[in-house]
Amino acid sequence: MSYIRVILVLLCCLLYQAVMASHIAGGEIYYRFLNTANGVSTYQVTLRLFRECTSNGPQLNGEVVNLGIYDNATSQLVRSVNLPLAGAVRTIQLNASRIPCISGDTLVCYQVAEFVNTIVVDNNTAGYTLAWGRCCRVDRLGNLEQGSGVGAMYTTQLPGSALVNDRWNTSPEFNVRDTSLVCAGKSFSLDFGATDADGDSLSYAFTDAYNGGSQSPNGPPPATFTTTPLMYAAGYSGVLPLGPLVVINQVTGVISGFAPGNIGRYVVNVTVTEWRNGVAINRHRKDFVLKVGDCSFIEAVLSPKINCNNLTVNFENESTSSTIQSYRWDFGVPNSQADTSTQPTPTFTYADTGTYNVTLRVAGADGCSATTNTTVRVYPGFNPGFAFNTLCYRNPIQFTDTSNARYGTITARLWNFGDLSTLADTSNLANPTYTYNSIGSRTVVLQVVSSKGCFGTVTKTLNLEDAPFIGLSPDTLMCRLDSLQLAPTLLGANYTVQWQPAQFITNPTSIRPIVFPPADIRYTVQVTEGACIGQASILVRVINNVTLTVNRDTSICSTDSITLFAAGNATSYRWEPANAFSNATVATPKVAPSAPNNTYTVTAAVGRCIATAQMQVTTHPYPLANAGKDSFICSGTSMRLIGAVQANNFTWLPAVGLSNTNSLSPLVAPINSTQYILSAIGNQGCPKTVFDTVTIQVIPPVSAFAGNDTAIVEGQPLQLFATGGETYLWSPATWLNNAAISNPVLRIPVGFDSVRLRVQVSQANGCFASDDIKVVVFNTAPDIFIPTGFTPNAGGRNDVLKAIPVGIQQFTVFSVFNRYGQVVFTTQDASKGWDGNFNGAAQPSGTYVFMAQGVDFIGRLIQKKGTVVLIR
Structure with missing residues (x-):
C-alpha cells in the first residue's frame, strides 16, 4: 500500500510541474465602461494573454482566469470574477521575408487569447484595482536575477468618484504590435502605444513588472492586494528593462534604441498614465516578455552632431551590422562634388560654418542597402568659462559668466555652486552671487548653451577661507x-x-x-x-652690493656644449654675447662655443647694484682616427693595415691576428673575416675617444683539384680535368696541348713509366692553390687489372679489392658476386673497392667471382671476368 502512495505522490508532482510549466509571454487587463444606475456601474473586462508559439507549457485555451477586484481604500478583495475564453486563440507572427537582407534567428511568433466577462461594482470614492496573477513566465529571462520560475501579475485601476466626478472611465488599450524584430546589439523601434476611447491624455513610462501566481496557478485571488516587484539583474531595472541604451517616448509610447548585446528574453513593463483635466485618473499596465534574437540586417544609423571646437567632423555608422560591404557618405556641402567618401569611418573638414544635411548609404550582398541622414552643425569658437571675485566665505561671492561664442550668442546657463548642505545652490543668471556657510573646498560647475546648439561645461574648485586671498x-x-x-x-x-x-x-x-x-x-x-x-x-x-662667482676657465671639445654657472645674490643675470646662448638671462645657460678661444661675460644685478665676471672656454678639436679602406686577404695569408690618427694615443682592437696593437701599420692574419677598430684617445685638451673601423674579409681557401692519380698505356693521350678556380696553369707544360686551361690533353712520350704534374688554380680575387696528379704509364694494351686476392683484416695492406683500369677512358662497372650469384659489391667509380663486407656483415673467406668493364681511349669495350680469393 505504501508503494501505491509513493507512486500517487510522484504522479501528482509531475502533473503539478506540467501545470506550472513556463509559458506566459505577457498580458494586459483593460475594460470598457457600459453603464451606471442605482449606485452601481457595469464594465466589460478583458484579459489579453500572450504565449510564445514555441513554448512547451500549457496552452492558452486551458487557462482558468479568476480576476480579483480590490477596494483601493482597503486593498481588500471585494469579489472574484471568472473571465472565460472569448473566441479562438489566434496567432500573430512576423513575416521576415518582407525584411530585406535579414539573417539569423528571425522567428517572432505569439499566441494571443482574450478572456472576457462583465463585472458590476458599487460606485465608491477610492475606486478599484483589477488584478490577476499566474505562474509562470517563459524561462531564460536575461534581465532578471532569477531567470526561470518567475510569476506574473497584471493590473489596472477603476478610478473612483474622487478622480472622475463628471463621468466614468474606459481604460486605455495597448496596440497589438508585438511582432517587431529585435536583434541583439542593433537599433530597433517598437510601438507600445495605446488608444483611449474617452480621449484622455496618455503618458508612458517604464516601471517595475510584478511577480505573481502561487503554487496553485489557477487558484483564487489572494484576500489582500499587494505587489512584489521583480528582482532585476545588475545593469537592469524596471525603468531600464533593456539597459541604458533603450528609452520610451513619453508621448507616443514608442520604445527605441540599441538592444542589449546578449540574446535572450527580457521582461518589459510599460505603464500608461491616463490624464483628465490635468489629474492622473488611472495607471494602466502592459507586461510583456520581449525576445532579443541572434540576427543581423543592413542598417545605417546616425545621430545629430555638433562641433563647436573646429571645422573637422569624424563620422561613423552607429550600427553594428556585420553584413555591410560598402559605404557612401555625402557630407551635405551644397553645390559640391568633393564632399563624399566611401570609407567606413571618414573625417571631413568643412570650409565654413553652418548646418549640413549628411547622408549615409550602406550596402551589402544581393543589392541590399539602407540609407539614413542626420544634421551636422559646425560652429567653432565656443568657449565656456567663468570668474569669481573672492574666496572668503563670509562675503557673497560674485560669479561672472565669461563664456563667449564666435557664432551665435549664449542663450542659457545653469550654475551649480557645489554646496552639499542645500539643494538651492543653483542659478540660471548670467552673473549670480552666492554665499557659503563655511570654509572648505567647493566644486562649481557652469553649463552653457549657445543659440547654435553648442553645449559646454566648465568646472572650477574653490578653496574657501575665512579671510581674503x-x-x-x-x-x-x-x-x-x-x-x-x-x-x-x-x-x-x-x-x-x-x-x-x-x-x-x-x-x-x-x-x-x-x-x-x-x-x-x-x-x-x-x-x-x-x-x-x-x-x-x-x-x-x-x-649694498652684488656677490657673483662663475666657473673657472675651462676647455672642451669642439662642437660640444657646456653649461655655465653664475652664483650669488643677484635677482637677474645677463650673459654676453647674448646670441651665443640658448637663454642669456638665466644663471646657468648652455653654450656651444665655435671659436678656439671664447670669452663670456655675465652681469648680475639687483636693481642698480651690479657685478660682472668673465670666464674663458677654450675648444680643442676631437681626435681623428682613420683605420684605412676595407680590404680582403686570401686564407692563410697576411696583410698590413694602414691607419692614421690625430690623437694623444691610439690602439687597435681586437688583438687576435694582429702583430702589434700599438702600431699604425700592423700585420694582420685573421682566420675569419674580422672588423678591426682603431681607437684614437684624446687630442690636446679634448679627452674624448673616437673610433674608426676597417673590415678585412678572409677569402675561403681555394679548392684546387688536379684529379685522381691515374694510369694509361703507352701512347694513350690523357685529358686532364682540374677544378676549383677560374684560371689554371699546369707544369711542366712540355707534353700538354695547352698548359693554361683546366682540361688540357697530355701525351707522354715512349720511355716514361710515370709522370707527375702540378696545377695552380686561381680565382678572380687573386687567391690560388696547387694540386698534383700522378700518371702511371703501362707498356701494355688497354686493360683492367684485378688482384687475385686480398686480406680485409684492417692491417693496412691489401685491405680493399679495387679494379685498376689502364688505358681506359670510361670505367663503367666493377661487380663482385658470391658463390650463390648474389652481388655483394658493385661500383662505377674506379677509386672505390670492396672491403669484404656485405650489408654490414663480414663475408667468409673463399673464392668470389668478379666482372669489370670499361671503354678504352679508341672506343673499344674492355671486359674482364675471373675469380678472386678473400683471405681472413
Whole structure:
C-alpha cells in the first residue's frame, strides 16, 4: 500500500510541474465602461494573454482566469470574477521575408487569447484595482536575477468618484504590435502605444513588472492586494528593462534604441498614465516578455552632431551590422562634388560654418542597402568659462559668466555652486552671487548653451577661507640705491589695505605702494573685505652690493656644449654675447662655443647694484682616427693595415691576428673575416675617444683539384680535368696541348713509366692553390687489372679489392658476386673497392667471382671476368 502512495505522490508532482510549466509571454487587463444606475456601474473586462508559439507549457485555451477586484481604500478583495475564453486563440507572427537582407534567428511568433466577462461594482470614492496573477513566465529571462520560475501579475485601476466626478472611465488599450524584430546589439523601434476611447491624455513610462501566481496557478485571488516587484539583474531595472541604451517616448509610447548585446528574453513593463483635466485618473499596465534574437540586417544609423571646437567632423555608422560591404557618405556641402567618401569611418573638414544635411548609404550582398541622414552643425569658437571675485566665505561671492561664442550668442546657463548642505545652490543668471556657510573646498560647475546648439561645461574648485586671498611672496631683495614696489595679488575690488610699519613707504593704504628702506625690514599688509580680514607679510632684504662667482676657465671639445654657472645674490643675470646662448638671462645657460678661444661675460644685478665676471672656454678639436679602406686577404695569408690618427694615443682592437696593437701599420692574419677598430684617445685638451673601423674579409681557401692519380698505356693521350678556380696553369707544360686551361690533353712520350704534374688554380680575387696528379704509364694494351686476392683484416695492406683500369677512358662497372650469384659489391667509380663486407656483415673467406668493364681511349669495350680469393 505504501508503494501505491509513493507512486500517487510522484504522479501528482509531475502533473503539478506540467501545470506550472513556463509559458506566459505577457498580458494586459483593460475594460470598457457600459453603464451606471442605482449606485452601481457595469464594465466589460478583458484579459489579453500572450504565449510564445514555441513554448512547451500549457496552452492558452486551458487557462482558468479568476480576476480579483480590490477596494483601493482597503486593498481588500471585494469579489472574484471568472473571465472565460472569448473566441479562438489566434496567432500573430512576423513575416521576415518582407525584411530585406535579414539573417539569423528571425522567428517572432505569439499566441494571443482574450478572456472576457462583465463585472458590476458599487460606485465608491477610492475606486478599484483589477488584478490577476499566474505562474509562470517563459524561462531564460536575461534581465532578471532569477531567470526561470518567475510569476506574473497584471493590473489596472477603476478610478473612483474622487478622480472622475463628471463621468466614468474606459481604460486605455495597448496596440497589438508585438511582432517587431529585435536583434541583439542593433537599433530597433517598437510601438507600445495605446488608444483611449474617452480621449484622455496618455503618458508612458517604464516601471517595475510584478511577480505573481502561487503554487496553485489557477487558484483564487489572494484576500489582500499587494505587489512584489521583480528582482532585476545588475545593469537592469524596471525603468531600464533593456539597459541604458533603450528609452520610451513619453508621448507616443514608442520604445527605441540599441538592444542589449546578449540574446535572450527580457521582461518589459510599460505603464500608461491616463490624464483628465490635468489629474492622473488611472495607471494602466502592459507586461510583456520581449525576445532579443541572434540576427543581423543592413542598417545605417546616425545621430545629430555638433562641433563647436573646429571645422573637422569624424563620422561613423552607429550600427553594428556585420553584413555591410560598402559605404557612401555625402557630407551635405551644397553645390559640391568633393564632399563624399566611401570609407567606413571618414573625417571631413568643412570650409565654413553652418548646418549640413549628411547622408549615409550602406550596402551589402544581393543589392541590399539602407540609407539614413542626420544634421551636422559646425560652429567653432565656443568657449565656456567663468570668474569669481573672492574666496572668503563670509562675503557673497560674485560669479561672472565669461563664456563667449564666435557664432551665435549664449542663450542659457545653469550654475551649480557645489554646496552639499542645500539643494538651492543653483542659478540660471548670467552673473549670480552666492554665499557659503563655511570654509572648505567647493566644486562649481557652469553649463552653457549657445543659440547654435553648442553645449559646454566648465568646472572650477574653490578653496574657501575665512579671510581674503592675498598673493604675496614671502621675501624679496632690493638694492640700497633703489626703491621697490610691493604688489600683492587680490581677488575682487571691494577691499581696504593697510601696510605696517608705515616707514619708508609712499602710501601705506595703497594696494601697490613703493618702499625704500635703508636696511632689512618686514612689511605686513592687512586686507579688509567686508566681514573678511586677512594679513600677509613680506621680508625686504636690502643689499649694498652684488656677490657673483662663475666657473673657472675651462676647455672642451669642439662642437660640444657646456653649461655655465653664475652664483650669488643677484635677482637677474645677463650673459654676453647674448646670441651665443640658448637663454642669456638665466644663471646657468648652455653654450656651444665655435671659436678656439671664447670669452663670456655675465652681469648680475639687483636693481642698480651690479657685478660682472668673465670666464674663458677654450675648444680643442676631437681626435681623428682613420683605420684605412676595407680590404680582403686570401686564407692563410697576411696583410698590413694602414691607419692614421690625430690623437694623444691610439690602439687597435681586437688583438687576435694582429702583430702589434700599438702600431699604425700592423700585420694582420685573421682566420675569419674580422672588423678591426682603431681607437684614437684624446687630442690636446679634448679627452674624448673616437673610433674608426676597417673590415678585412678572409677569402675561403681555394679548392684546387688536379684529379685522381691515374694510369694509361703507352701512347694513350690523357685529358686532364682540374677544378676549383677560374684560371689554371699546369707544369711542366712540355707534353700538354695547352698548359693554361683546366682540361688540357697530355701525351707522354715512349720511355716514361710515370709522370707527375702540378696545377695552380686561381680565382678572380687573386687567391690560388696547387694540386698534383700522378700518371702511371703501362707498356701494355688497354686493360683492367684485378688482384687475385686480398686480406680485409684492417692491417693496412691489401685491405680493399679495387679494379685498376689502364688505358681506359670510361670505367663503367666493377661487380663482385658470391658463390650463390648474389652481388655483394658493385661500383662505377674506379677509386672505390670492396672491403669484404656485405650489408654490414663480414663475408667468409673463399673464392668470389668478379666482372669489370670499361671503354678504352679508341672506343673499344674492355671486359674482364675471373675469380678472386678473400683471405681472413
